[in-house]
Amino acid sequence: MPTLSIPALDEVVYLEPGETVLSGLYKAGFSYTVGCRRGGCGICKLDVIEGSFSYERPVADTVISTDERTDGTCLSCRAIPESNITIQMREYEVRLVNPLLRQINEKARLRAEALAAAPDTPTTPDAGAGDD
Amino acid sequence: MGVMRMGYAHVKVTDMTEAKNHYNGTMGLYETHSDVTPDGAKRVFYKGWDEWDHHSVVLEEGGVGVVKYGWKVEHEADIDDIEAKARTFGLTVERMSKGDNPEIGDGIRFVTPSEHVFEVYHQATAVGTEVGTHNPEVFPRHLVGIGVPALDHSLITTGDVGTMERMLSDVFGFYATERVQTSLDDDHECVGTWMTSNNQIHQMAVIGGPQGKLHHFAFRLEDWNSVGRAADLMTMDDVPIDIGPTRHGITRGQTVYFFDPSGNRNEVFAGGYLAFPDRPTNVWTVDQLGKGIFYHDRELNERFTTVLT
Ligand code: FES
Ligand SMILES: [Fe+2]
Numbered sequence: 001m002p003t004l005s006i007p008a009l010d011e012v013v014y015l016e017p018g019e020t021v022l023s024g025l026y027k028a029g030f031s032y033t034v035g036c037r038r039g040g041c042g043i044c045k046l047d048v049i050e051g052s053f054s055y056e057r058p059v060a061d062t063v064i065s066t067d068e069r070t071d072g073t074c075l076s077c078r079a080i081p082e083s084n085i086t087i088q089m090r091e092y093e094v095r096l097v098n099p100l101l102r103q104i105n106e107k108a109r110l111r112a113e114a115l116a117a118a119p120d121t122p123t124t125p126d127a128g129a130g131d132d
Numbered sequence: 133m134g135v136m137r138m139g140y141a142h143v144k145v146t147d148m149t150e151a152k153n154h155y156n157g158t159m160g161l162y163e164t165h166s167d168v169t170p171d172g173a174k175r176v177f178y179k180g181w182d183e184w185d186h187h188s189v190v191l192e193e194g195g196v197g198v199v200k201y202g203w204k205v206e207h208e209a210d211i212d213d214i215e216a217k218a219r220t221f222g223l224t225v226e227r228m229s230k231g232d233n234p235e236i237g238d239g240i241r242f243v244t245p246s247e248h249v250f251e252v253y254h255q256a257t258a259v260g261t262e263v264g265t266h267n268p269e270v271f272p273r274h275l276v277g278i279g280v281p282a283l284d285h286s287l288i289t290t291g292d293v294g295t296m297e298r299m300l301s302d303v304f305g306f307y308a309t310e311r312v313q314t315s316l317d318d319d320h321e322c323v324g325t326w327m328t329s330n331n332q333i334h335q336m337a338v339i340g341g342p343q344g345k346l347h348h349f350a351f352r353l354e355d356w357n358s359v360g361r362a363a364d365l366m367t368m369d370d371v372p373i374d375i376g377p378t379r380h381g382i383t384r385g386q387t388v389y390f391f392d393p394s395g396n397r398n399e400v401f402a403g404g405y406l407a408f409p410d411r412p413t414n415v416w417t418v419d420q421l422g423k424g425i426f427y428h429d430r431e432l433n434e435r436f437t438t439v440l441t
């Protein structure tokens with residue numbers, strides 16, 4: 001259960017396994033400047049200050065240098081967290097544009113946390129449907 | 133008449149398989165050739181259904197952005213003429229030979245003041261449109277995806293728009309149909325120019341920005357309806373749309389901006405009024421740039437000036 005922490009906003013966002021950082025943030029109701037969404041323009045860069053991620057789809061070498069491959073620079077439209085990660089924005093902060101989605105994401109995260117805390121509980125397909 | 137049109141746009145893509153899905157499967161271009169460069173990069177050549185020359189789009193694997201543009205001239209002698217004008221302008225011109233580009237003849241190559249590579253040629257292998265010339269139907273029966281008929285134009289960025297405008301005018305004989313200026317005063321700076329050699333509203337547009345970058349290259353469509361249908365297909369194929377369907381104030385063209393799977397911006401473009409060299413150039417001031425670019429939003433989105441490949 002990867003989570004994405006935004007210390008600046010005191011937010012923790014829940015990501016589906018295999019979901020990109022950008023997709024997770026947008027699905028949770030947040031917005032920030034993005035461009036091509038395909039790893040080609042570099043505008044969606046942010047810093048991952050804790051945790052790890054990988055790119056499973058191509059990104060252009062011209063937008064990410066060799067140093068940036070290892071210094072936490074994250075092309076958020078392509079990056080898929082491998083663990084819980086903590087991010088820091090560069091120029092503009094992530095902003096909440098859809099509180100409803102944020103609420104839904106919050107519930108998904110709490111459910112996932114509860115499940116993780118009780119590993120022996122069998123997972124049911126509709127687990128958490130209305131368990132708030 | 134010199135330059136007739138932008139004959140080809142040669143661009144880089146990060147993944148050829150995904151790129152082919154997009155340019156063939158979604159855009160509906162016809163693959164005419166594929167090969168591997170001496171340094172091992174895969175290339176695929178395409179044409180639109182209503183184009184007769186061998187190709188108009190070349191994809192090359194490895195990176196993003198534009199490799200070069202090819203400009204087709206009407207007469208063989210136009211090549212020498214443009215070569216002389218380019219030298220007079222102060223550009224370094226080299227000769228290119230038949231076969232340097234598959235199915236393209238002899239010509240010249242130079243780097244523009246904006247640091248883009250331009251090639252000028254006269255001969256290209258004719259393969260014919262998909263409807264032929266003998267009592268032709270109005271479009272091919274089995275188009276794939278959007279089914280774009282042809283490459284239309286491109287927008288590039290440079291640190292010095294004025295010099296690039298002068299080059300396109302002095303060397304190619306282009307004229308500006310529309311311009312964006314910092315003011316209407318004599319000491320204004322030109323921050324954008326839309327240029328052509330004929331009645332097409334623009335073949336190449338240039339705006340201020342970094343040197344050597346691609347803003348977008350565009351495919352022609354017939355009308356609003358086809359622009360709307362193109363956007364529908366983009367949604368079905370999960371193509372990231374930048375903006376649109378909307379209209380440009382500049383050129384009056386109807387448009388969707390979107391991204392290919394490598395992040396290069398594409399456009400589908402319809403309409404645009406007929407250009408004439410003696411028509412007074414439309415002038416936009418930067419405070420109205422939003423309306424000039426996106427006529428309905430009247431506001432530039434944050435990506436317009438920042439997202440380039
Ligand atoms: S949005 Fe272009 S690289 Fe991520
Ligand atoms: Fe355009």
